Every structure is written in structure tokens, then in C-alpha cells.
Amino acid sequence: MHFYRSINKIKAFTFDLDDTLYNNSMIVEKAEDEMIKTLQGYEQLRTLTLPEYFAEKRAVLASDPEIYHDVIVWRIQTITSLLNKTNIPASKFADVIDEAMSCFNVWRHKMNVPESTHTLLIKLATKYPLAVITNGNVDINKIGLGDYFQFSLRGGEHGRSKPFPEIFDLASHKLNIPSHSILHVGDNLLTDVNGAIDNGFLACFINIYNRDIFQLNDTKCLPHIEITQLPELENLL
Incomplete structure (x- = not known):
């Protein structure tokens, strides 16, 4: 886990879905x-x-x-x-x-959600409100993740997709928590990291590419936190 920016006290988490909570390859x-x-x-x-x-x-x-x-x-x-x-x-x-x-x-919806994802979400949900912000069309209830999240927001249905502000603003409003106290976790540097930071959220980048973040073409700004495996978030508990 790498910290690139100072962070406020985390009061809630929002998560991307594909390639963040499970492998979406193919x-x-x-x-x-x-x-x-x-x-x-x-x-x-x-x-x-x-x-x-x-x-x-x-x-x-x-x-x-x-x-x-x-x-x-x-x-x-x-x-x-x-x-x-x-x-x-x-x-x-x-x-x-x-x-x-x-x-x-x-x-x-035929993806395999790792047991480690379930374990992490169970632990986080005991301490923090959790929500989903996705640009895709996965139904969290169909993949066994619905019980962990207070709600799931989807691009199009709930405003323009990430990185545009509407969907982030709605998440903050529904959580009733200021954006600067919400950590958004995702694998996409443009939609998740830039989107979160541009809209006042804290940003956690899950680097699934096994490459230095400074060598990735989509790196426009640094996240607050970088991880390579989702379970690393337990260090924030």
C-alpha cells in the first residue's frame, strides 16, 4: 500500500465493480x-x-x-x-x-467473485457504509454482493458515467457524507482516480497492471492510495 497524498478521516467507501472486486477478463x-x-x-x-x-x-x-x-x-x-x-x-x-x-x-454475470473480496467487504461493512459506483451493468445482487452495499449507482441510469460529477455527487448525497471523507476504490485511472479526485473524493487505485504507476499512460494525477490487491484495504481498519 502506497500513500501519495494526505487523507482525511475515511467515513465511507465507494467501489467500482469490474476488475476491482473481481476479475472481469473476457x-x-x-x-x-x-x-x-x-x-x-x-x-x-x-x-x-x-x-x-x-x-x-x-x-x-x-x-x-x-x-x-x-x-x-x-x-x-x-x-x-x-x-x-x-x-x-x-x-x-x-x-x-x-x-x-x-x-x-x-x-x-458469470464471474467468480473471490472469497477474499467477500471477507474484505464483510469486515469493512461492519465499520463503514459501502456503496457501488459503476459504469457497467452488473447487478450486485446477482453476483452475491448485494448484502454489503447500501446502494449501487450505474452510469446512465443515475447520471452521466464516471468521471462526470453527477454520479459522484449522488453517492455523497445518498450516503449523507461529505465527498472529502469518502474513499473511492477502482482500477481505472481516468474514470475512477481522476473522477474521484476531480469531484472531491479520496481515491484508491488498485493497480492490476503490475506496472509502475508513473509509467502508465493514463496517469494524469496520483491517487491518495495505491494498492495491488484488494485485501490490502484491511490496513485501513
Whole structure:
């Protein structure tokens, strides 16, 4: 554990999810692959490929740049755009989208949450209020983490995604704790570290890259704390 900045007394923790509380490697990729297979089950989309899906996703973003704040809406709009290029009746779109999104969500939640994460959160939750701030779409109740957190905020649904201020401000408001007393923990230097610091939070960077923080391209400012393994946070108890 490295300290780069002096810190106020910590009164609450907020956590990122993916690659912070568990290894998210290849989870989204697998979910997208299975979703494409589901869409290919429709004759009109039989030849759809993953690169074609991503190209459509980029086109949707280009036409509506703000959509990236909500990954769920972005995915739905991408599928809708693909369907608009087929002869599938518009009355059937909702059923196709529901089937594809249900498939994606099943695979999206097939991650393994380490026992060490559960152990840490149990200990922290006995002393501090905990909350989640994520730019993704993982439901903490579906991965066995719901009991540790007072709430979970998601980009798009609860304001613009990290590093923008709305979602951080809402977390501070819901916790009823000043932002300078909340430690945000995450693996992303831009969305988590810069986002936290720019919005008055304390920042803890979990360095999963096994590289010197000063050599990482996304290092724009230093966090208050750097760790390489989540259980190191026990040192703050």
C-alpha cells in the first residue's frame, strides 16, 4: 500500500465493480459472443458477425455521442439499428431484443467473485457504509454482493458515467457524507482516480497492471492510495 497524498478521516467507501472486486477478463467478450449467437438464430441475422455488431455500435455512438454513458441503452439501440436493416417486422423487435439482452445478462454475470473480496467487504461493512459506483451493468445482487452495499449507482441510469460529477455527487448525497471523507476504490485511472479526485473524493487505485504507476499512460494525477490487491484495504481498519 502506497500513500501519495494526505487523507482525511475515511467515513465511507465507494467501489467500482469490474476488475476491482473481481476479475472481469473476457466476461463481457463471452457475453457479447453468446448474444451474437442468439441473434444469429433469426434467419434475417444468420450471417451477423461480431465485427459487424461493433461497427453498428460505433455508428450508433456517432449519431448519439451521449449514449455511451448508459451501456444498456447503447446495446439496445445497437440491436434495434441492426433490426431496422432486416425485414423482421417492427412488432417483433421487442421480443428479439429481450431474448438477446437476456442472453447477454446471463453470461455477463458469470464471474467468480473471490472469497477474499467477500471477507474484505464483510469486515469493512461492519465499520463503514459501502456503496457501488459503476459504469457497467452488473447487478450486485446477482453476483452475491448485494448484502454489503447500501446502494449501487450505474452510469446512465443515475447520471452521466464516471468521471462526470453527477454520479459522484449522488453517492455523497445518498450516503449523507461529505465527498472529502469518502474513499473511492477502482482500477481505472481516468474514470475512477481522476473522477474521484476531480469531484472531491479520496481515491484508491488498485493497480492490476503490475506496472509502475508513473509509467502508465493514463496517469494524469496520483491517487491518495495505491494498492495491488484488494485485501490490502484491511490496513485501513
